[in-house]
Amino acid sequence: MVRRLETRKTWFTEGARALRVYLRARNGEDRLPSDEGWYACPLCLTTVFRIEVLEEPDPMLTEEHVPPAWSGGTVLALTCKPCNSEGGRLFDGEAHKQHTLRKFMSGESSEPVRAAFTLDGVTTYGDWHMTGTTGMCMFGVPQANNPATADLMTEAMDRYVGPDAPDLRFTITPRMRINPDRARASWIRAAYVAAFAQFGWRYIAQPALDPMRRHFTDPTSVPLPVLSMTDPQGDTARREIWIIQEPAERRCVMIVLGQHRVLLPLPDDTRSLEDLSRAWVGDHDLTQRARFSASGILLPWPDKPLYSLDVLPTDNHR
Ligand SMILES: [Zn+2]
Incomplete structure (x- = not known):
């Protein structure tokens, strides 16, 4: 417990520093209180926190598993308590039910x-x-x-x-009521946090991701286009971040979470999520297995938030 609190404090401090660096580079530092040490929840970006909120017994920033813990995920970021618990309730539960049903129908499941x-x-x-x-x-x-x-x-x-x-x-x-849109959003949400851990604040603050964040907070507020694909034969342990470069019209960040692949915009992407979805999905029949060929750069899976696009070499003096 103590060790994990120490880890969370380190993550908080590094995240707060990266956030300050990002906002300063954009002349947006006035969006934070003037003193140092403020961290925002990457899933909602609505509230900023001081490190004291990590203290037990009721921390307001909590450990976010990517992918969800039920599917073998590990902690990859700190998110606010409402986002974390709502994500479980609204999205991850649906993905878990869908997974249970799929396994059951294929005869692989011991769960009733x-x-x-x-x-x-x-x-x-x-x-x-x-x-x-x-x-x-x-x-x-x-x-x-x-x-x-x-x-x-x-x-x-x-x-x-x-x-x-x-x-x-x-x-x-x-007799299982499953909301497939919510199940899909569970994977999209996990991929978003993975991309945050890899790329940082500048990446998630790009306008293309605004509707995604609104959807995470209230899925009835704005629909999300299809941004995830499932490969039922895929290895459930796969965790990969790809920068897809070819073919050019499908350039994107692709996050592989076990049997799920999620499409996300590139850093500073000017396309909307709808454009991105259309480039990949088009008229493809989603009930059929997706077959795509694409190539790009594979990044190592992060084991903590890296903020690779935020902390520029010129910021090292801080
Ligand atoms: Zn939040």
Whole structure:
């Protein structure tokens, strides 16, 4: 705990210094209080904080995992508590459900999925477990089923027992409400924080990313175009930052988070997010696996915020 607080304090100090350097270079220093040591939440950029907010027991700046902790992410930045918890509630939970369902449908998951089981017009509800690729079993959930319906199901099942029984044909419908736009935004949000860790304040302050930040705060305020692609065969441990250079019309920053690839603007990009989405997605059928060829520069994955575009050599005297 102590070690992590020390780490957070170091991250805070470095982030505050980089923010000051960035604003000074743009003659925007008056946007911060005059004394040193102010850090902004990179996800909302609305509030600035002093280092005291890191103190336990209720720190206002918290550790942001990239990608989300459930998918094996590590801490990559400090974000404000409301952004961090809202991100989990609004976006990451949806991505997790989508992942669970995908794994379940492909028979790879040991996690159960709540499902409706329908046989001869009778439907009951329970938790489905896949065991290997061929086995499955269902545990009924008593409070989810009316006892009379459960009896009807038992009767229906009995018709399929015995040497002359007909083939059993039933339907399983997963009952999981998933918001795919929110799930996609979870990956976009994680990629945004990764890009912040790599490039810093100047990168995230570019106008093209304003709608993205507004979406993170309130997803109903502004829609986001399609900026993420999924490769179900991809290695879940992959973490990469690419500067895509070729083909020229697809130049962008691409963040690879396991099976997800997120398109972000280049530093000082003049295109809108819609332009960027169109360059990659166009008329592509998103239900099909994406096949693109592109090349560029692979950057090492950061293990802490680097602010590589903020701290210019001429600022070293500070
Ligand atoms: Zn925030």
